[in-house]
Structure formats: C-alpha cells, structure tokens
Amino acid sequence: MAKNNLISGSIWDEYSQKVQDRMNNPLYMGEITEEEAKAKGAKLIVADFGAESCGDAVRLYWLVDEATDTIIEAKFKSFGCGTAIASSDTMAELCIGKKVDEAVKITNLDVERAMRDNPDTPAVPPQKMHCSVMAYDVIKAAAAQYKGVDPEHFEDEIIVCECARVSLGTIKEVIKLNDLKSVEEITAYTKAGAFCKSCVKPGGHEEKEYYLVDILRDTRAEMEADAAKEQAAARVAALSGEQGFDEMSVVGQLKAVEAVIDAEIRPMLAMDGGNMEILDIKKDEKDGKIDIYIRYLGACSGCASGSTGTLYAIEAVLQENLSPNIRVLPL
Known part of the structure; x- marks a missing residue:
C-alpha cells in the first residue's frame, strides 16, 4: 500500500534519522x-482514516485485551508518502x-516528538506535520x-490548528488575555500556524473552516x-449617580442614550452605511x-426595517441598558 518514498538531495536534512529509518x-x-x-484471546480492531488534502490513508490494527482495555499489539498499513509511513509506524509503537x-490521548505532537533525534530539532519539515495528524486521527x-x-x-x-492541536476557544482566550494584535503573536503564544501554516489564511495546502487572520x-x-x-456603562453610571434613568434630567438622559447608541447601535448601523440622531x-x-424621537441617516433613511426590525x-x-420604560419613535 506504500507509495514511492524516496527523497533526494538536501531535503534529507529536514528529516530526522529516526524518520528516515522508519520510512525505509x-x-x-x-x-x-x-x-x-x-x-x-483479544479483540481485533481495524480502523481506517484518509486525509483528503494529500490523498494519504492509513489502516490501524489493534489487539485489545478486553479484560483490561489494554492494547497488546498494534500494526498498520499505509498508502502515502514516506513521512506518513514513519508517523504511522511511530504511532503504532506508542499505542502498544x-x-x-x-x-486516545496520544496527539500528533507526541508522534512528531517521538521521531526527533534531539528534543530541540523538529523531526519533519512544517509542511509534513499533517502526516502525524493522520496518525492521531486513526x-x-x-x-x-x-x-x-x-x-x-x-x-x-x-480544532483550528491540526498540527499543534490548538482549539478555537484557546486561541480566542489567548488573544483576549494577552491583547494580541498579530498572527505572529498568536503563533508565539500557542504554536498555532507554526507548522504547515494552512490555518493562517486561505490559500494553504489544505482548506480550513477557521483561519487565524479571521479569528484575530x-x-x-x-x-x-x-x-x-x-465605557458606555461607566458614562451612564457617572451621569446618573444615585439616580435611575427615569429620574435624570433631559440633558442627562440625552447623554446616557448617546453613550449607549455610540457603543452598541451606531456600529451596527454603520455596517450597512447608515446612522441615526436623537431629536x-x-x-x-x-x-x-x-419617548425618544430619532431620525435615520444615510442608508437607514427610508429603509423598510427602520420601522420594524431595526x-x-x-x-x-x-431598554436593556437604561430603562424598560423607553419607547423609540422614528420621525
């Protein structure tokens, strides 16, 4: 089931000796x-997995002692490149x-680390990390x-980055906690996008549902x-003091309404080229x-949803931010 796995020239330098040995x-x-x-006296499990992005496929065999749920033997067949063979071979050994x-807690990173000649040098080039992902998936x-x-x-x-097994939730949390402003910073903090880079932006070797540029x-x-x-809530609180919105002066109410509109409503209207003003x-x-009388501006003026959905x-x-007694009337 194996394809030709010959690698020539200086490309060999990007592969660890362990990978080369397991390839051959x-x-x-x-x-x-x-x-x-x-x-x-064991249960035979045969599982298949194929990677659409590269056409590689692997079949994994397990013998499991059902009394202890322990994998006593593992073998594989691979239709793929030399890296897929080396990754699958390492994966089978790690299971035993x-x-x-x-x-099931063995990740593609565990597989890649097990193939390194030394802890600080990657076993395969970044574009080949997806081969160890296939081992994880099977x-x-x-x-x-x-x-x-x-x-x-x-x-x-x-999972956004298959190579480093980084989730969408983790990426968003790290961005917020550390105020990250670039994809490079996301990679430095999480390793997402450090390997094959398909998850960084569209156009990589594999199409993704989520990309780091969009998540950022x-x-x-x-x-x-x-x-x-x-900020709007702080402004409203400062304006109102101990008073509720209903007890504010008209000037105070106007400032409080403007604060909420600036924070939550105008950005929404601006997306469609519109705006509004308080009359x-x-x-x-x-x-x-x-009663708050408003007038729509720009694209919102004359829009049918101005008297319904919008x-x-x-x-x-x-009403949610200031008072349930508010009623909005467009003019």
Missing part, C-alpha cells in the same frame, strides 16, 4: 488477522501497552470503534465592542413612557 524499515507495518486475535483511554477512529462511540466524542472543542479580526472586534460597552426626549405623562433592536438595546 518500518517496524510495525503489516496486518493482524481474526485468527491471530482468537489465538491471543496503553489502555484505550490512554492511547487512533481516534480505532478507540471510537472499540468503545462504540463517534470519533467526535473525543473532541472537546473545534473577529476577536479584536469583540474586544473593542466589549470595551465600548464598558428629542419627552416623558409621556399618561403612561409614564419615556427599530425593535434599537429600542431593546436602550
């Missing part, structure tokens, strides 16, 4: 039959002697088959929106409502 002389390549499983729940497939669950059962979060942009926008909301604030003595959204934001 894998120790665990082969298959395990049902007859062998019965002879050893582990319980299934322990084996372990999940085997464990899922043994336990009778879906492979996704073993994923807690959306969206997270920074969230941070700015949150900061604006906090007046009056209290309706009959029902106690505080109006309801503006009113809801002001």
Whole structure:
C-alpha cells in the first residue's frame, strides 16, 4: 500500500534519522488477522482514516485485551508518502501497552516528538506535520470503534490548528488575555500556524473552516465592542449617580442614550452605511413612557426595517441598558 518514498538531495536534512529509518524499515507495518486475535484471546480492531488534502490513508490494527482495555499489539498499513509511513509506524509503537483511554490521548505532537533525534530539532519539515495528524486521527477512529462511540466524542472543542492541536476557544482566550494584535503573536503564544501554516489564511495546502487572520479580526472586534460597552456603562453610571434613568434630567438622559447608541447601535448601523440622531426626549405623562424621537441617516433613511426590525433592536438595546420604560419613535 506504500507509495514511492524516496527523497533526494538536501531535503534529507529536514528529516530526522529516526524518520528516515522508519520510512525505509518500518517496524510495525503489516496486518493482524481474526485468527491471530482468537489465538491471543483479544479483540481485533481495524480502523481506517484518509486525509483528503494529500490523498494519504492509513489502516490501524489493534489487539485489545478486553479484560483490561489494554492494547497488546498494534500494526498498520499505509498508502502515502514516506513521512506518513514513519508517523504511522511511530504511532503504532506508542499505542502498544496503553489502555484505550490512554492511547486516545496520544496527539500528533507526541508522534512528531517521538521521531526527533534531539528534543530541540523538529523531526519533519512544517509542511509534513499533517502526516502525524493522520496518525492521531486513526487512533481516534480505532478507540471510537472499540468503545462504540463517534470519533467526535473525543473532541472537546473545534480544532483550528491540526498540527499543534490548538482549539478555537484557546486561541480566542489567548488573544483576549494577552491583547494580541498579530498572527505572529498568536503563533508565539500557542504554536498555532507554526507548522504547515494552512490555518493562517486561505490559500494553504489544505482548506480550513477557521483561519487565524479571521479569528484575530473577529476577536479584536469583540474586544473593542466589549470595551465600548464598558465605557458606555461607566458614562451612564457617572451621569446618573444615585439616580435611575427615569429620574435624570433631559440633558442627562440625552447623554446616557448617546453613550449607549455610540457603543452598541451606531456600529451596527454603520455596517450597512447608515446612522441615526436623537431629536428629542419627552416623558409621556399618561403612561409614564419615556419617548425618544430619532431620525435615520444615510442608508437607514427610508429603509423598510427602520420601522420594524431595526427599530425593535434599537429600542431593546436602550431598554436593556437604561430603562424598560423607553419607547423609540422614528420621525
């Protein structure tokens, strides 16, 4: 099942000696039959995984002692490049002697580190890290088959960087906690994007659902929106003192409304080329409502949703932040 795995010239320098040895002389390549499983009183697990990005595929065989859930033997077959063979061979070796729940915790980084000649030098070039990811994925497939669950059962979060196994939640959290402003900083903190770089931006060797450039942009926008909301809340609190919005002077109410609009409403309208202005604030003595008269500007002027969806959204934001008695009336 193996493709030609010859590598020529200086490219050899990018591969550890362990990788080269396993490319040419894998120790665990082969298959395990049902007859062998019965002879050893173990359960045979056969799992397959293929990587669409490169066309490589691997089949993993496990013999599992069901009394202890321990993997007593592991072999593989690989249809792929030399790095895929070396990664699969290393992966099979790492599985042996582990319980299934322990084996499923083996990551692609564990596989890559096990193939290094020394701890500080990567075993393979960055663009080949996806081969060790395939080894990780076939372990999940085997464990899922043994336990009778879906492979996704073993994923807690959306993985953005497969090479470094970095999740979307981790990336967003690190950006916020450390006020990161560049993809390079994300990579320095998390290792995401340090290897094959497919997750950095569109156009890499593998298409991704999430890219670091987009996550950074969206997270920074969230941070700015949150900061604006906090500033608006502080301004409203400073203006109101011990008073509630309903008891403020008209001038105070106007300033408080403008603060909320600047933080939460104008950015929303600006996305569609629109804006708005406050014309007046009056209290309706009959029902106690505080009427805020507004006028739409730009693209919002004459828009049909100005009297429906957009109006309801503006009113809801002001009611939530200032007073449930607010009523918004467009002119």
